[in-house]
Structure formats: structure tokens, C-alpha cells
Amino acid sequence: MAPMMRLVLGLGVLVLILSAVALGLPAHVTATRSVVINAPEYVVFPYLNNLRRFQEWAPWSDKDPNIKLTYSGPPEGNGAKVEWTSEVPSIGNGSLQIIESKPSSSLSLTTDLKGLQGLSYFDLVPAGAGSKVSWSFGFETGSSPLKRWKGLMLDGYIGEVYEHGLEKLKKHVEADRAPTITQPAPAAPAPVETPTAPEGGETVVPELTPAPQAQ
Template sequence: MTLFWIVTIAVLAILAVLAIAIARQPDSFRVARSTVIDAPPETVFAILNNIRRGIDWSPFERSDPNMTRLFAGPDKGVGATLAWDGNRQCGTGSIRIVESIPHSHIALALEMSRPMKASNRVTFTLEPSPQGTRLTWAMEGPMNVAGKAFSLVCNSEKMVGGMFETGLAELKKLAEWEAPRAA
């Protein structure tokens, strides 16, 4: 057997193992993080329901100081939209509020076109707690072949989860600062 055939067979075997590993990845993903905020749900909801307030707390907003933003629709509630174009870290995409249930739930449609195409659902669930508000920030969506391959080399749970934790900490500070003023 010549060296050419040995290398060809080895490359095909590696590609087959890689294809199997990609195919075995889940067809969808979900990342979620929660925190308790010492503020009433009304205060937390008011911040989250205003698409323009993301710049006050979201780590995604802070990933590129030169990011261009375009707001459309109302500032608050269903239809409020933010489109952005930024560096490699924040990419290009848009987010639009698609559900807004006062003081309990907000859902957003996230559309990314760069660094890779993705359509995901982002939710904020607010629950009253003895300490104020239990807030859960989640993102879920389908995993296409590119997403499955990406998940083999990058842990999205840690990467996105870490950003959620940072954002929740910033949101907690902001809401707890604003809560006494809203009362």
C-alpha cells in the first residue's frame, strides 16, 4: 500500500469519526441562569421591557464600544427592536420583543447573521420571591450542523452562561439601585 492510500484512508477515518460526533450532538440547546434581585418584579420588568435599557446592563451591549445600533418600533413592549452591527465578538443581528406579560415574562426573537446565522428565543421569567424577584434569563434554539460542529470545540453553555451571569449581576445592581426610587 502506498503512502498516498494510507494518508487517504486515515483522513477519511478522521472525517467519519468527526461526522459521527457532529451527528450525535443535540438538535437544540438551552442555556439559562437565575438570580434573586432585591427589588419588586415591577422594577425589574420595567428595565427589561425597554429595549433601549439594555445598554445599562447587558454585557452583549458592552462587547464593542463602536457598535452601531438601530432602534425600531416602540421603546417598550412587543415590537420594540434593536438591530446592531459590531466587531467579531458581538457580530451582526437583531433582537425584538415578541411577548411582554407585565411583571412576569418577556420573550425576544434573536436573529444573528454574523459571526454565524442563528435564530434563537430569549426569555426573561420574573417570579416574586420573599427577597424581591427571582429572575431567570434563558436562550434556546435549534442546532444546525455548523452549530453542532462549533459545540465540539467551544462550550456554549460556559461562554453564554458566563455572559448571562455577568448581565444578571449588572441588572441586579441597577434594579436594586432603582427600586427605592420607584417606591
């Protein structure tokens, strides 16, 4: 058998094996990351619900300072949308659009990450004096072997990105809530007492007693 024919057969067998393995992979994949923020849910929620604030904590902006964001729909709540374009291959193009907004509780968003389409979720629950924010992304792999293999790598790719974004969100929210330290006003100088003139109009000069001379 010719070497080229062996190569073709070998590749064909490999594709069949990978396809068979893919059938055993999950048909729905979800990646989730969480962070605890020192602020109640009603304080954190507007940062997520208003997509025009997305640039403040977006995980991609550090990798590409020139990322272009385009907003459409209402500023916040259902229908709000942000799209981004980037020349950095690891970021590419994508979008988020809010489809369900539950104040101080959760958000659901249609999501496109470099052509990988699915749903994102933000969930906010109390955590001590603050709140725990979870960011998830999930998509249906269907029967496509390629999508199922993509799903297998989803947690490693999305997890790192979402983790970075949540840490930026935490720093931003907590910095906005930090009390500002005001410098105390300088104390007014003490008034200088001046000799008071008697009724006759002459200034009284205190008599100085000469110092005793040494013997």
C-alpha cells in the same frame, strides 16, 4: 500509499467520526442563567420590556464601548427590536425582538447571535423580598452536525455573557432604588441680642464693676 493520500483519508475518517458522534448530540439546546434582584417583578420588568434601555445593562457594552445599537418598532412590548453591530469578533452582529410580553412575568424574543438564531426568554418569579430573573437562549440544531457541535459549546459561551448581563441589570436596578441621602440644611445662627433703648431715646450701657486690685 502516498503521504498526501493518507492525510486525505485520515481527514475523511475524522469527519465521519465527528458526524456520527454529532448524531447523538441533542437536537435542541438551551443555556440559562439566573440572578436574584432586590426589587419586585413589576419594578424589574420595564428594564427588560423596553429595549431602548438595553444599553444600560447590555453585557456586550463593556467589551466594546463603541458598539452601535439601532432600535425599531415600538419602544416596548411586542414588536420592539434592537440590533447591534460591533467590530469586536467575540461580539459581532446580532439582534433581539420581543414577540411575546407578559407584564411582570415573562418575555419571549427572537434572537440572532452572530448568525446563531434561536429564542431568548426572560422569566421573573418572586424570591423573598425581591425577584429571581432567569435569562435563557435556545435553538434547534436540526440534523446539521456543525450546529450540533455548536450546541455542545453553547452553555460555555452564552452562559458567561448572560451571567455578566444579569449582574449589570441587578446593579442598575438596585442602584436606581437606593434611597438618596439628603444633607440637612445648616442651622440658622442664633439672633444676637442688642441693648434696648429706653423711652427717652438713650442707650443704656451696663455699668462695669472694676476688678479688685491685688494688695
